[in-house]
Amino acid sequence: MKRRVLSTFLMFLTAPMVVQGASTSSEDIAAAAKAIQLEDVRAKMFFLGGEEMAGRLIGTPEHRVAAAYIQSEFMSLGLKPGGDDNTYLQGFDVVSAWPDESKGTVLEAAVNGQRRAFQLGHDFNPWWVQAVKSEAFEGPVVFVGYGIKAPEYGYDDFAGVNLHGKIALVLPREPQADHENSKFRGRWDTYHSYDWFKIQQLQEAGASAVLIVNPAFQFKEARIPSAPPNYTLPEPKRGMAAGLWDFPIFMITPDTANFLLSAAQKTVQDLQAQIDGSFKPSSFDLPSVTVRLEKNFKAHELIRGLNVIGIMEGSDPELKKQYVVVSGHYDHMGRVSGRLYAGADDNASGVVATIETAQAFVRAGIKPKRSVVFACWDAEEEGLYGSYYYTVHPTVPLADTVANINMDMIGRDEESLTWENTAEQNRNMVNIVGTLYNPDIRRIIEQENKPIGLKLDFKTDTRDPEQWFARSDHFWFATRGIPQVLFNTGSQPDYHTENDTWNRINYPKMTKIIQLIFLSTAQVANEAKQPKFTR
Ligand SMILES: [Zn+2]
CATH class of the missing domain: 3.50.30.30 (Glucose Oxidase; domain 1)
Structure with missing residues (x-):
């Protein structure tokens, strides 16, 4: 109780929105998860996955606005800059070029x-x-x-x-x-x-x-x-x-x-x-x-890729030197042949989940023992470039990075010919990808899901014909033996079409998935032992 009073007092001395507590109590964590609200999730999706953001194609003005928005959210939460030179941005060069048809x-x-x-x-x-x-x-x-x-x-x-x-x-x-x-x-x-x-x-x-x-x-x-x-x-x-x-x-x-x-x-x-x-x-x-x-290529142009990274420092004097990376890519396809590919599910949803997870920790004054890195990757659609760049040029040591919790498309209901399932069957389902390597993370997610009640599907751990394991940014962490997991609600008819819009998201489910991600992150960051990568 005393800590709370002190926290409130400090709150006025520093950032107004941020509670400066250091709670790791399970009651506080459970309450913080419940505070993740559908309306807030939807509002962020409306902005980031909406038409005005024009599909967040790398090199476009809207893509820069998206990066600035994420950065501004991290700032308002009081996260520490986790990019280059004490900023929230980690830049890397991307080359644009046109194939030279004449030379072939x-x-x-x-x-x-x-x-x-x-x-x-x-x-x-x-x-x-x-x-x-x-x-x-x-x-x-x-x-x-x-x-x-x-x-x-x-x-x-x-x-x-x-x-x-x-x-x-x-x-x-x-x-x-x-x-x-x-x-x-x-x-x-x-x-x-x-x-x-x-x-x-x-x-x-x-x-x-x-x-x-x-x-x-x-x-x-x-x-x-x-x-x-x-x-x-x-x-x-x-x-x-x-x-x-x-x-x-x-x-x-x-x-x-x-x-x-x-x-x-x-x-x-x-x-x-x-x-x-x-x-x-x-x-x-x-x-x-x-x-x-x-x-052969001609007419090269250099554009800047930008990962947006914020860090919440852990509360344990020793364990805070270890990091859990919570992430999702924010780039998408832009306009192709006059059609707008807004990329609401892919992957405004994962970015909103990243911000909401950070917000849930900060607003409730939950400070887990380990530090948490919140990262929004760039140029995923080009070929997982942003996350690759990060794993080659990490801004916190990879050797001290204990897990990557990645989200790519967590807002829809799987409807897949591969799996012969229908949206109707998947209204409450989320795929958990990659835990064959990471049984500790699987155990944590299953445990934390008990109060939430999502249907967790581990099918891609047995057979992965759609190759989800290699289709998003967590992949690079796996190649370096860092425990990782992908949350993903699967393929459906609107995937990579102009119908991937913010108003088609299953918000009750997406909110529950974010609550689960928050709880799982808190647990990974608080457990005495770090999760194992099991080959
Ligand atoms: Zn994606």
């Missing part, structure tokens, strides 16, 4: 002197996320199996091969994918299987270019969209200015790969069967093969 995109090969020029769009495609600069490379090819080094499963495609100055040819996904008893965690695809991480590993091992065998070039639509959908942003193309994926990466068909592998009298199918059957890598040089790749 080239893939050619010579196998034992026999030359072949491959056809763009038919035999190969550039990977959708890579540096948007003109690059050409010609060199020998090395087959590197799945391109995976996973000591935790006793598997290493990189052993015994030298990738320096060579083009790495790799299979998609991971050994024994879709096998019930796969040594790589059954039918679930681990982070090793995803191109983002695989390419990074190949680059670090010295490869000069990458060819990934991909049976299906195009993203397979597993739903019937309510209006023309957009998955790739309008041109110009945008890439990170430095570092990541800064070399040519092409996806090739199995037929294209088989032409290259014919030099060793092998095929994709045989190699895959051999590796999956024996669980032994089979990597080898293809000395009689030379491949040339080329991509």
